[in-house]
Amino acid sequence: MARTRCVLLLLLFGCGMGAAQAAVPADAGSIVTRKLSNGLEIVVWPDHDIPNVAMYTWYRVGSRNERPGITGIAHFFEHMMFNGTKTRPPGEFDREMEAAGGTNNAYTTEDVTVYQNWFPAGQLELIFDLESDRMRHLDFDPKAVESERGVVYSERRSSIDNDSFGTLVEQVQATAYLAHPYQSPVIGWPSDIESWTIEDLRAFYRQYYAPNNAVMFVVGDVEPAAVLALAERYLAKLEPQPAPAPVTTKEPPQLGERRLIVRRDGQTPIIAMAWHAAAAPDRESRVLEVLLAILGSGDSSRLHQRLVEHEQAAVQVGTQLQAGFDPGLAWVYAVVPPGGDAARAEQLIDEEIARIAKDGPTPPELTKARNQALAGFWRGLETISGKAGALGRYQVFHGDYRKLFDEPAVYETITAEDVRRAAAEVLRADNRTVGVLMPTLPAAGPAASDGAAR
Amino acid sequence: MSRLCRIGATALVLAFAARIAVAAGAGADVQLPPFERLTLANGTEIALMPKRDTPLVAMTVQVRGGALEDAPGREGTESLLADLMQKGAGGRDAAQFAEAIEGAGGELAVSAGTERLVLAADFMSRDVPLMIGLVSDALLRPRLDPAEFAKVRGLAQQSIAAEKDGDPRALLGTFGDAWLFRDHPYGRPVGGSEESLATVTLDDLRRLYELQVHGDRLIVVMVGDFDPADARRRLEAAFGGLPRGVTPPAAATAAPRVEGRRVLLIDKPGATQTYFWLGNVGAARTDPERTAQLVVNTVLGGRYTSMLNTELRVKSGLTYGAGSGFDRLRQPGAFAISSYTATPSTVQAIDLAISTLERLHADGIDDKTLASAKSYLLGQFPPTLETNGALAGRLADMLFYGLGPEDVNGFAARVSAVEHGAVQRAIERAFPRASDLAIVLIGDAAAIRGQVAKYGPVTEMRITDPRFAPRREP
Numbered sequence: 001m002a003r004t005r006c007v008l009l010l011l012l013f014g015c016g017m018g019a020a021q022a023a024v025p026a027d028a029g030s031i032v033t034r035k036l037s038n039g040l041e042i043v044v045w046p047d048h049d050i051p052n053v054a055m056y057t058w059y060r061v062g063s064r065n066e067r068p069g070i071t072g073i074a075h076f077f078e079h080m081m082f083n084g085t086k087t088r089p090p091g092e093f094d095r096e097m098e099a100a101g102g103t104n105n106a107y108t109t110e111d112v113t114v115y116q117n118w119f120p121a122g123q124l125e126l127i128f129d130l131e132s133d134r135m136r137h138l139d140f141d142p143k144a145v146e147s148e149r150g151v152v153y154s155e156r157r158s159s160i161d162n163d164s165f166g167t168l169v170e171q172v173q174a175t176a177y178l179a180h181p182y183q184s185p186v187i188g189w190p191s192d193i194e195s196w197t198i199e200d201l202r203a204f205y206r207q208y209y210a211p212n213n214a215v216m217f218v219v220g221d222v223e224p225a226a227v228l229a230l231a232e233r234y235l236a237k238l239e240p241q242p243a244p245a246p247v248t249t250k251e252p253p254q255l256g257e258r259r260l261i262v263r264r265d266g267q268t269p270i271i272a273m274a275w276h277a278a279a280a281p282d283r284e285s286r287v288l289e290v291l292l293a294i295l296g297s298g299d300s301s302r303l304h305q306r307l308v309e310h311e312q313a314a315v316q317v318g319t320q321l322q323a324g325f326d327p328g329l330a331w332v333y334a335v336v337p338p339g340g341d342a343a344r345a346e347q348l349i350d351e352e353i354a355r356i357a358k359d360g361p362t363p364p365e366l367t368k369a370r371n372q373a374l375a376g377f378w379r380g381l382e383t384i385s386g387k388a389g390a391l392g393r394y395q396v397f398h399g400d401y402r403k404l405f406d407e408p409a410v411y412e413t414i415t416a417e418d419v420r421r422a423a424a425e426v427l428r429a430d431n432r433t434v435g436v437l438m439p440t441l442p443a444a445g446p447a448a449s450d451g452a453a454r
Numbered sequence: 455m456s457r458l459c460r461i462g463a464t465a466l467v468l469a470f471a472a473r474i475a476v477a478a479g480a481g482a483d484v485q486l487p488p489f490e491r492l493t494l495a496n497g498t499e500i501a502l503m504p505k506r507d508t509p510l511v512a513m514t515v516q517v518r519g520g521a522l523e524d525a526p527g528r529e530g531t532e533s534l535l536a537d538l539m540q541k542g543a544g545g546r547d548a549a550q551f552a553e554a555i556e557g558a559g560g561e562l563a564v565s566a567g568t569e570r571l572v573l574a575a576d577f578m579s580r581d582v583p584l585m586i587g588l589v590s591d592a593l594l595r596p597r598l599d600p601a602e603f604a605k606v607r608g609l610a611q612q613s614i615a616a617e618k619d620g621d622p623r624a625l626l627g628t629f630g631d632a633w634l635f636r637d638h639p640y641g642r643p644v645g646g647s648e649e650s651l652a653t654v655t656l657d658d659l660r661r662l663y664e665l666q667v668h669g670d671r672l673i674v675v676m677v678g679d680f681d682p683a684d685a686r687r688r689l690e691a692a693f694g695g696l697p698r699g700v701t702p703p704a705a706a707t708a709a710p711r712v713e714g715r716r717v718l719l720i721d722k723p724g725a726t727q728t729y730f731w732l733g734n735v736g737a738a739r740t741d742p743e744r745t746a747q748l749v750v751n752t753v754l755g756g757r758y759t760s761m762l763n764t765e766l767r768v769k770s771g772l773t774y775g776a777g778s779g780f781d782r783l784r785q786p787g788a789f790a791i792s793s794y795t796a797t798p799s800t801v802q803a804i805d806l807a808i809s810t811l812e813r814l815h816a817d818g819i820d821d822k823t824l825a826s827a828k829s830y831l832l833g834q835f836p837p838t839l840e841t842n843g844a845l846a847g848r849l850a851d852m853l854f855y856g857l858g859p860e861d862v863n864g865f866a867a868r869v870s871a872v873e874h875g876a877v878q879r880a881i882e883r884a885f886p887r888a889s890d891l892a893i894v895l896i897g898d899a900a901a902i903r904g905q906v907a908k909y910g911p912v913t914e915m916r917i918t919d920p921r922f923a924p925r926r927e928p
Contacts, residue, residue: 091764370559
């Protein structure tokens, strides 16, 4: 169960704690921003450490903007952004970029879709050309649409259907939300993956892929004036569109615990709990990051020590905060040993939550959370990619990239009582959904006749 | 919890192809920043590279030996030793040791590789003395406590069982190596199997420790924001007293290539997708033709527009990702193609992978594709040397294999110099013929066993079997 990704995200989202005066990199003063007349925002951070550039384009659209029938379309659309324009056939985008020494990727979450290009600094103009072409002239080749459906289905099978953890998380998230679109999986429900049409894609492009719904971050071996000149030349001609319809649904307060069971072939039970939490810009999200780090980040955390080391009731425990434009979920999970008892793991988690809700964290735990976050902040800024990602999170979710550097001050204000109160108010049974994955094959069990912890 | 990437891990994990600066005609060459090298009287090699752009320092200590030192049948000994080094050392018990690392916002991991044990740390600059203290405690003063040993061994067994319920991509390479190198030490799982871990004792770990942890087996590297004179003094004090050993590190000889084909079918009932791995013995880390091999692999399966990803993903939609890569060790490790597809399209996808490999041999690489691959490698190399940790790993790698700085500094020139003759030699010498493959499939055996027999004699096992290779007839 490699869940490194969750840990990394926690560190990234938890960044910025610690001494305020230490949290501004020396080159942050050279950051330049510009808003084009069509509403497209551009943020440039020159960093000449390596002769490369990271260009990230964020669109404020994710699975949150979907409705039944087209779940997964934001993610599918992300794939289609690589599949041809009016002048470049499918595949040409990648061929040109790689031939120029560049590479790319993209990702979709509940809230945003982000396109990432990494390339040698000398290729800046070509990359602007490629990016602006698909922003303006995307084309939908029916053959490419059908082929990509197969790709996305394979992605779904890999990340959800053939993975116990992915299966459980999807079901818990769908159960935790009654009303809000965060209930649908980013990858989409299988019948929707099979059903969306080219017309759905065209409508989606018009509505969400407008310059006024995007922010571009350019970090690396560049001069801001040159970047802004290219932006004017290639991006200013994009037509602004009416602002997309806002997502107005609010999840009603949860009135009691929800529980679900997932039965699946396997050996290892898993328990995952999710509580309704806060949105990314809320101070409460910072408090919850500290709480979840103290509970579940690292071998010295309370849940690891209790469940894995002392009671041997879990192979692995973890926590994760999901915080976007709207209130997300705070997660706690435990992977139980083969043949082990998920109820026992749940009981121990409950006891640890009750303890921190009653007594709060210790002073060394608060210091540890701050130090972990401060170190994570700097690790996140070691690379041009990390910088582009950090700028994006703050500009898009917090409204201003500068808040990236203000965060230490926010974390310094978080008290033991804040953390205790958050545990008591948020991590309540009535506010949570509990999912248990029950393996349906008899546990083969380790071959050890002794020493295997149960 | 959901963040879906366009390109998943598998294709790019295999494509750990090195990368460097400069697309043709643009940008500048990338050179290693200056660093200092010294060798202590006990044989410990040290490299120090000050780099001050963030207030962080990375440190790695590598110990020659690795899982090759495991006794046959006791696979996982070195890996458990690595785990146990973090469970109490010096004046700290396991909980205090974890607290000391995490309380400072630091990271410290000990892991076993096939040919070396690796301690990797990353701390804030203000904590350099603490970091050196913790790393040297873990290596030189581990408590090797019996109760902690029982826990790490149990956890190692349970984690393998848990992984078998997870994404099969995570274990495909372990099964692949075991099937390809079934008569060779490179086939033994570094982390052990559920079965072998059950036989490992704390005494095995103690014996391995005594054998392995000696001054002349150590490589110590620091990169980041630190004072080199101060660090040198601290490292000499920490490691200079460790005596030399008497036994040279375990070493493997080169494995012969597989001739013909053989198939291992691993049953995962209910799987809706078949995960496949097609391998043969590839090339060593120091192979003089490695740059040309890297260029060829970039074309075949080392990037998004590679032949394999183009055929299996872009043109046919059979999979989310297909790729190929070399596992480079002192001797040739595996070269493997891997991908996955829905159960009903298993044969279609494997046939396509095989015919793509045949096409590489039949047609070679055209001028335009060769130029593109070289440009790609040049352009993507600098980001691989961007962090303190990456530079520390690269320096340790150079010392471990006895390569000079030109391994990095000459990369751009070597890539630029690759021409058709070198490409053709690389294809012939390092890339298997489609007729000679060890094939591993993880999937729903009931649905595919009849169809996959055409690839060669099929051996079956279950994914829940407590080992990574089928039992051999005595």
